Amino acid sequence: MTDHITIRRVGAQEAAACIEALADVLIDCVEGGASVSFMLPISRDVARAFWRHVADGVAHGERALLIAQDTAGAIVGTVQLITAQPENQPHRADVAKMLVHRNARRRGIGQSLMNEIDRLARAENKSVLVLDTVTGGDAERLYRRAGWQRVGDVPNYALMPDGALCGTTFYCKQL
Template identity: 45%
Template sequence: MTFDITITAFSARDLERDVDGLGALLHACVHAGASVGFVLPYSAADSEAFWTGSVRPNVEAGTRLLLVARRGDRIAGSVQLDYDTPPNQPHRAEVRKLLVHPDLRRQGIAQSLMAELERRAPALGRTLLTLDTRSGDKAEPLYAGLGYQTVGVIPDFCRDTADAGRLDSTTIMYKRL
């Protein structure tokens, strides 16, 4: 159940204005063990560099939707829809980096972000959404509960966030809208 959560689409200017809050969100998630492409040690500067160097150019180019959930003035979560696809895939997009601050989890924020992302995707011509998530992670049943279907599992897909010697599997999922 969510309380006083607002979700908005961020422009590149919004991202620049709130890069500190977005950076704090990603930094907290990585340090809480989220498998979102980064490994420890991971600094606040690394986190801000991700938002400004990787996400902002795509938002500015109009190939990525960035949704941000706020509780009051605090950034509580975010999710991205990457719709920079080849010419033969104009109907598809990839869900990227669903993040909810560790202090605010289990309050419906992730579900709200995904519902808004799915609501906006058809306006972008996207009717098939894909994603991957660390196999066995808490996010996997969340996505399944939202109607995402499992295609399969790829073993040894990525390094574990904290244990560089361990490789984690990823589960590939999709949903038709």
Template identity: 50%
Template sequence: MTDDIQVRRIGADEVDRRLERLADILIDCVAHGASVSFLPPLSRRRALVYWRGVADAVICNERVLLTAEDSTGQIVGTVQMVPAASENQLHSAQVVKVLVERSARRRGVGRRLLSSVSELARNQGKILLTLSTTTGSAAEPLYASEGWQRMGIIPGCVLASDGTYRSATFFYKHL
């Protein structure tokens, strides 16, 4: 299923060169219900500004970006790791923006991204990862099947596109 998918870390210079494609994926995910900090309709301008900010954070070592690419080199998914900045939490990081383009879903891309970010974190001396998702999302069973432990739900944590507030489920994983 994922034999043709390669996951790799990319730097800020490559983020800059691939801004348009990264924006396409973010817009696609938001348009189809992903709760990843944005509400639909997400404008191209806003998506590009977001990815430029990610590039800046990568330069400053405040964020790591991994991409999943198909056999043609086309990005079909991303995941980011945000290492904790606090001295007493340097062993941990947050996983954010697990994005898989709709056309690439159900092919194991999300699993590959989660596995790769866990391996990267482990190689960087991290022993604890955290993440969150909208309760009831398609991502929730994926995280559980990949060994993430549900730690709790916060009701009304996320504003949905229909104007209602939804719960968020928080997960952790010991490496």
């Protein structure tokens, strides 16, 4: 299904150059109801600021950024591996902001991004991965299919973009 999608890691300069396209994906996901730390209405300035922070983290070696591009070069998805962890957790990383534009969903892009995150984590000598997602959301099926283990739920942990409370489910994966 992802025959026409390329998943790749981008460095700091390219991450900075992709801010507008990444902002488009983030805004689309939030406007589509994704609980990914942002509220409606999400402004382009807020989205740009977030991606500038990510690009800075890439530049400082604190995170890796993967993008999914279609044949026209448009960014249709992204995910991050946060490698900057406390001193007693050098073997662990967090997976964050797995986003796929609504127009590109149901094509295996999320699965491809997660497969590449696993490969990247192994290359970075990470053996434990952790992520969280909205309880009962579509992403839970993806994570379970990708071999993630549900650890538990925290009711009323966050807000949906419209302000409604939502639970958060935590997952881990042993590589």
